[in-house]
Amino acid sequence: MKYSIVLKALFVVALFGSATAGAENRVPVPHPAAGKGEHCVLPTAEMRRNHMKYILHQRKETMHEGIRTPQFSLKGCIHCHAVQGDDGKPVSIKSPKHFCNSCHTYAAVHIDCFECHASTPTETVEAKRLFQPIKLYDSKIEAPAGNK
Amino acid sequence: MTENDKSTPSPGRRKFLGTTAAAVAVAGFSVVSGVRLVSLAEAKPADQPVSNKKRWGMLVDTSKCSSGCDACVTACNTENGLYTTDHPKTDAQWIRKIDLRNKATGWTVSLPMLCQHCANPPCVDVCPTGASFKRPDGIVLVDKHICIGCRYCMMACPYKARSFIHEALDQQVEYAPRGKGTVESCTFCVQRVDEVGKRRDPACVEACNAEGHKAMYFGDLKDANSEISQQLKKYQSKEIRADLNLDTGVRYRGI
Numbered sequence: 001m002k003y004s005i006v007l008k009a010l011f012v013v014a015l016f017g018s019a020t021a022g023a024e025n026r027v028p029v030p031h032p033a034a035g036k037g038e039h040c041v042l043p044t045a046e047m048r049r050n051h052m053k054y055i056l057h058q059r060k061e062t063m064h065e066g067i068r069t070p071q072f073s074l075k076g077c078i079h080c081h082a083v084q085g086d087d088g089k090p091v092s093i094k095s096p097k098h099f100c101n102s103c104h105t106y107a108a109v110h111i112d113c114f115e116c117h118a119s120t121p122t123e124t125v126e127a128k129r130l131f132q133p134i135k136l137y138d139s140k141i142e143a144p145a146g147n148k
Numbered sequence: 149m150t151e152n153d154k155s156t157p158s159p160g161r162r163k164f165l166g167t168t169a170a171a172v173a174v175a176g177f178s179v180v181s182g183v184r185l186v187s188l189a190e191a192k193p194a195d196q197p198v199s200n201k202k203r204w205g206m207l208v209d210t211s212k213c214s215s216g217c218d219a220c221v222t223a224c225n226t227e228n229g230l231y232t233t234d235h236p237k238t239d240a241q242w243i244r245k246i247d248l249r250n251k252a253t254g255w256t257v258s259l260p261m262l263c264q265h266c267a268n269p270p271c272v273d274v275c276p277t278g279a280s281f282k283r284p285d286g287i288v289l290v291d292k293h294i295c296i297g298c299r300y301c302m303m304a305c306p307y308k309a310r311s312f313i314h315e316a317l318d319q320q321v322e323y324a325p326r327g328k329g330t331v332e333s334c335t336f337c338v339q340r341v342d343e344v345g346k347r348r349d350p351a352c353v354e355a356c357n358a359e360g361h362k363a364m365y366f367g368d369l370k371d372a373n374s375e376i377s378q379q380l381k382k383y384q385s386k387e388i389r390a391d392l393n394l395d396t397g398v399r400y401r402g403i
Contacts, residue, residue: 116327
């Protein structure tokens with residue numbers, strides 16, 4: 001008898017809970033992790049709609065003109081929005097938990113950024129000896145003609 | 149415009165006139181004092197584009213460069229996140245050490261070979277998309293956003309300075325984006341050169357100094373007071389393949 005009351009109570013709570021949750025989220029929406037700090041570089045609504053335009057604009061300025069202002073730098077996005085994985089390290093774009101993935105997977109919009117750009121903050125690079133110097137032996141050393 | 153408008157300029161106009169007057173005053177002062185001009189040019193604010201008032205260049209003193217040392221290569225790979233894909237023949241090389249020997253006399257020389265950052269770069273001439281370009285300050289770069297990986301630039305470069313990335317990469321560093329299907333080469337560590345307020349030398353130069361060889365100089369070729377300009381003025385130096393009239397930014401001494 002005791003058990004049945006408890007079970008009934010649990011059932012009612014569960015039903016109520018699920019009904020309220022259902023009312024709030026009829027359509028499942030992505031839940032990107034919050035970034036560091038109090039707010040983004042622009043209001044969230046603006047960033048959600050237009051972040052790609054700002055990044056594209058910054059990309060041209062940085063690449064061709066050497067303008068490296070922090071506001072719309074991709075590096076800044078990656079640093080503020082790094083999501084910690086189970087191992088305590090920021091997850092890469094391969095993880096569905098990655099900040100960019102959380103919406104882009106939902107919207108089925110493929111992004112190419114991270115085929116070249118690092119998707120996690122760079123802290124230390126292992127100092128590795130990667131290449132052996134190559135030795136080229138020339139038959140003779142040619143003196144350049146029009147030396148300036 | 150009415151008489152009244154003329155007599156009382158709007159705040160916008162007033163501000164404009166004020167800043168213009170200040171700018172003119174600064175410019176005038178700078179032209180009078182050459183040293184001041186240089187120091188102003190040195191500190192580029194982050195929001196200002198690079199200008200052709202500078203030209204970055206490098207000088208390699210081959211007499212100080214030793215055959216067994218590849219500190220510059222290691223430093224470059226570390227700085228820019230270059231790692232091997234276990235295909236050594238096609239792995240990217242932004243800088244490599246080359247030993248040359250004159251068969252007739254047996255005289256040898258060792259030198260680092262990298263993008264020569266030409267003033268008239270053939271890689272830029274042949275690029276069909278405009279991905280290969282020269283910044284106003286003389287640094288030759290590849291905009292990988294618009295590179296289609298055709299590799300014309302690799303064929304055009306007399307120095308074999310460029311590498312094609314054949315395989316997908318996943319260990320890039322954040323300040324040196326690199327990816328499959330694009331061509332890349334030495335950037336003079338542009339991320340260090342652009343650093344606001346505290347420009348740093350490229351990683352290879354830093355490593356060479358740290359090793360105590362001090363065979364590499366980096367600086368502004370247009371600044372007569374820079375160490376590299378002083379060195380170039382004092383001692384003879386050469387461009388490799390000067391016959392091509394590319395006006396290289398990298399010069400060598402002792403070859």
